[in-house]
Amino acid sequence: MGVGGKFWELLKSYARFEGFDFLRDKKVAIDLSFWIVQHETALKNQALNPHLRLTFFRTVNLFSKFGVFPVFVLDGTPSPLKSQARMVRFFRFSGIDASTSNVAEEGVSKERNSTFKKCVNDCVELLELLGMPVLKANGEAEALCARLNRDGHVDACITADSDAFLFGATCVIKSLRPNSKEPFECYNMSDIEAGLGLKRKHLIAVSLLVGNDHDLNGVQGIGLDKALRLVRGFSEDEIFDKLYEIGKGHVPLFQGEIRCAADATPCSDESSPKAKQSHCSFCGHPGSKKAHFKSCCEYCITDSNEGCLKKSQGFKCNCSSCDKVRKDKDKKKHENWWINVCNLISKETKFPNDEIIEMYMCNNHGEFTEKGPLLEWGDPKTDLLVDFLAYHQSWQPSYIRQRMLPMLSTLYLRELARNPNKTLLVGQYEFHSIQRVKIRYGHQYYEVKWKKAISNELSCAVPVEQSNMLEEEFTEVDDEPIGLLDESIEPQIHVDGCWILTDENPELVLSAFPEEALKFRQEKELKVMKRRKISTPRSEGSSEMSESSKPQGVQLSITEFYRTTKTPSQAKLGEDLVKQSSSPGVGSSKQKRKVSGSKLSKAVRRRLLFG
Template sequence: MGIGGNFWDLLKPYARLEGVDFLRNKRVAVDLSFWIVQHCAAIHARSPRALSPHLRLIFFRTIALFSKLGAFPVFVIDGEPSPLKDQARMERFLRGSCLEFAVLSKPSVTTVGDAPATKQRNHVFTKYVQECVELLQILGMPVLKAQSEAEALCAQLSIECHVDACITSDSDAFLFGAKCVIKCLRTNSKEPYECYYLSDIQAGLGVKRKQMIAIALLVGNDHCMNGVSGFGVETALRFVKLFSDEEVLERLSEVSEGIIPAFPGDVGSSMDHADEPTFNGGLSCARSSHCSHCGHPGNKKAHLQVACEYCGNNGSEICIMKSTGFKCNCHECNKDRIAKERRKQENWLIKACKKISAEQNFPDKDIINIYLTVNHWHESAIHSLPFKWDKVNVEDLVDYLTFHLHWEPSYIRKHALPMLSTTFLRAMASRPEEVLLLYDQYKFHSIKGVKTRHGHPYYLVKWKKAIYSLENNAHYLINENSNSDLDDESMDVADEPDVPTILVDEGGCFLVTEENMELVQAAFPKAAAKFCEEKQSKEKRKSLKPKSDKNESPKSSRVQLSITEFYRSTKPAPHGTQKDVQGESSSPRSKKRPANLDQEIPKSVRRRLLFD
């Protein structure tokens, strides 16, 4: 959830649209709970009978993020929630269950049996998280546990420059100080995704971190859903911008005690809270008379004789009739408008302060301390630096997914291969002197070509089997016909990555995968250079090839015939005669024009007879 109201809509104008290559070779902190909650709901809505959708989601999306986008993900899970957040979860649960009477009573601890209701309600979700953590560890991904909130540790990793971005939909990440947040990531879409930078938000909205914390306190957050009655996102933004980032939280505490702060620009100390406070400027003095004809200061009778100084400046001998909606810009009128606008703003400020002072225990110091806490590391994750991305344990992966998802081993190996190939290429790029095999069975053969997907080019890499201890063909790893009943389960929300294909030619049987061009060039520079040279030579030979005549058919070298010659060469000879068409056409007396041809025969028939 994060900040209540439509806070994301307020931030959307300041989002940057990033493409496929934005996360390549970058470290990203992923809020694991966000992935599970968001996409399990979508999969259950479309396929209620889906088996363990949380594992399926984590498997496919992790492979796509690691191999296709080229990122280095660091997964973060929640720790023990704070009592405030536990209470807010219970209120949200009761509201969703239409038990509003229980929300009004606000019980401190609601129990079901011997265990708290929130813990019992989250028992299934906790099991999902634990299963996903086991899968991620098999895939070799680093997993961290936060002290309390996962987005808080993600933000700390961003502040300390351990990661370049955070993937979460919880806007609380900005309150914890995250520098870059990716709200929604779709790896199988060609559309760019939204990336929010804290610097852009601060420059666009004109608010900083503590001011955003004040907005969360006013409109509601994960730790207090209610906020202040009558405050929406726009109203809260307008209120906090009246104060600087350093003093805004202190001013909220003063307002809650009944002290109305001076309106910006006033001279003097703050005013005490009263039902009808007085203003520093008081009511404006009575305005001098204005002409009803031109609207400027003065007398109409006098202006009919001599034009006023305002109209006279325009070169008129008499005053000009004022237009509809005319507003005088004299000093007194401008001062009066400013005073009215000021009184309007002061009245609004007083009403807002009255609403805040009516709230009990506002602002909650515990919530402010949660957002301003510096360290969010769990004691078990303190020594996790530096991060390590290990090699995938394929056999454990096959056993785990076969048990939980009932997938065929060939299906698992097929979809895990993009991750294995990416790991292999990165290892070759960093340690080229070592002889490594893909999946301990396949070696790099050559680059087959270039394929463009979603506007981004990829190399088609051929892998040849090097070890034949298990099988003598590539079908040990890839079997196109196996597990075909799972195709109905494929969905866009699962971000299922591209799978390798099988190529059979004179050289044997190969696997063909789509790989990042820069990664292949770093791992196998000679093969990449050779492919580029061959491609350039082909293009050069194609450009030097002589161009054929424009009138010549691409499938025929003969000269195109005229319409007369075409009809003479294609029309069959009349029945009963075997005369040569060329000889017949060369004889001047072979045909005789009928005398009454123009009068009796239609034009279309005459044209046909001419070519007969």
């Protein structure tokens, strides 16, 4: 949850949507409890052990697809305030009145229920088998994530609790959308400070007013808008002192320049006049109506000077007297608002809560060594991991190894870039070639071909006799990952099991196999140049053919076409036949039939018959 009052909606306009390489080769702290709750909510009745299933797929994809070094953080023992707030939230969602419950405030259990603890322990065991570092906070997990981020041990935090900013986080990733060109919804504290004008202590003050994870109610009658308007009136250094004064019933002097869109112009220091100057009821300007009928006032300008103009509907006079009255009204309105808000705060007991402020400002959220937190990433324990997932998820060992292959290939390429002596992937496959460039959601990948190097001692990752069965397994709904960061990068496997194809980051392949990558790029450039050379002559030849096939002149009408295509002999013969047909005689009909039967062109015959 974090800060109440739809706090995330307030920050939505300051979000940045970053691309695939935003977190590549960077360290990220992850609130594991947030993942588990999200898994259970989304896939509670749709999959077996969703917390294990999605934690496995998300970790593999974060590590291989986005090149992230994840650090998982667990919740420690919650504070009594957090336990009480958790119980109040449970009563509220269950429709039970918490005020009528007989649970004593000091007797609230600090531990979570056994089911949730079991989910956490299962995920921790899975992450340790994957070689991921896991840290445990003294209290809130997002507090330790924020401290790691603030101290520079990690570059960002992945959590949906907005109070990570209150603990000091500088970069928070609220959600991830892997199937898009910009998968990371990122919030930077610098953008929030520049846009809202609020710093860390301001945000803590807002949470005290509107509610947070340790005090769900906040101050009754104060929402997010009022809280923002109030805290903007003070600097970061004095905000807590002013809240203490207001909580004790002392109303601070009215701040005339509270930064809010609804605020009016600050009042001037001049004293207001004792009585408002009389105004004309006809034009609305200072003076009397009788005087304005004789001659127009200085505010009304007419050509004939016959009198003032009638005031329009909604007219407001801009004279100094009216302006002063309006400023006094605005000042009085803001003073009343200020007093009402201070009265609402003073009605709260023990406001502000020192324990909550100390909790947010404290830096002791985890046990570190002198060199800092222990952040080390190891190699996955493949055999133990296969046994663990086969037992809890009922997956086939070959299926588990295939899903792990993207992570193993990423580790192999990173290690090979540092130590060129390592030659085989998972002890069986050697680099063969780069097949092609693939583009997913605007991001490029190299499709790398791996050839099996050892065939006798070690078996294939996918046995030949099981290849058909595994192809059917990939289409099952239960084994196909869904949701955020849950799509697995499925490797392509040849039928004979002697080679595999994986999608790898181009820069990672270049660092591990520089000669092969450069050779592939050069060959690709040569192919592009050849295509351009081939396409250029074809385009020139086609343009020449099109020009030669064009008619030399303008297209003629049908009558003009027939006139120009007649030969002189045909035209003369036609004229003689017309003369003979016009002369009277018995043989005229025979001559017509003779002419019609002669070998004349169709155009001439049509002209002779129909005129």
